[in-house]
Amino acid sequence: MISPKRIAVVATLFLALLVPATSFAQAGSTAAPPQFNDTTEAERFHALTEELRCVKCQNQSLADSNAQIAQDLRQEVLDLMRQGKTDAEVKQYLVARYGEFVLYRPRVEPTTWLLWFGPAVLLLIGGFVVAGIVRRRSGNRQSAAVADEDQEW
């Protein structure tokens, strides 16, 4: 099976091939890194795009990805920020269009309970199993003491 990472690499290489050949219409404006008004805006933008997943190359954040759609979405995020939207509103805007998938930190709701609490539940079960084993062994210690003496430590 081809890994998503490999697809991302191939896609990036492929895009690199395509850009000069078809020269996307917006190449001049959006391909350039965004210009920030001040460092606060830049920091907010970087923090926000780190939290959003690129929809095309799904192992990268919006901040990392070089895919065409990621560039467009970065521009969209910046535009929304400049319209005075809060971080939550920007995220909601993208979720409404691309789904929960764009969030690296999915919301806590019934469909994501397994994702959020599954590891803790597994850890708890593991803890009980270990505690059970330890308790049984320490109970065995006296009766098994004779056998233990034969073991090579």
Next chain:
Amino acid sequence: MTPPAEPAHKSNAMRWLPLAAFGLLALLLLAGVILSRDGNREALPSPLIGKPAPAFELPVLHEAGRLVTSQELAGAPYLLNVWGSWCPECRVEHPILTKFAESKRVRVIGYNLKDEHSDALRWLEQFGNPYWLVLTDYTGETAIDWGIYGAPETFLVDGDGIIRWKHVGPMSEATIRDELLPVLAEVEAR
């Protein structure tokens, strides 16, 4: 070396526990392998299914100056197919889409994404134009409203302007037969 005698209270079931755990892990692995066979597993489910198609106003490829709005298309279902001359998979899909369009079941509208006007026209001339109408979105701004993130992507919009179905990636004969046609039948029955 002889194994130490089993403690009397260690039940027989406990001895099978490691094997059972291994079996479970093996099943999990098998499930992973089977699930990853789906070549389209990276396609995102669209949150827009069941919701109204976004309002838009887009230029028409073949008529300079003419803009088409979403309201103009309302009243009857249409299939919106996102394509670009830069998109190799669109060529794969093209004959299948053409065959479907020729059945004239539903208006098939092209959504020419991020293209060059001349390249798009040349592509349609070379491979044939299966579309009833071709809209263009060369900035990709409207595409964001549709949740489009590449090409080909295909949407089925019903007569009330509700998005009923979406497919990411090239459609195959099977996609049309097993997924699109049943939904289309439902849409037409209304």
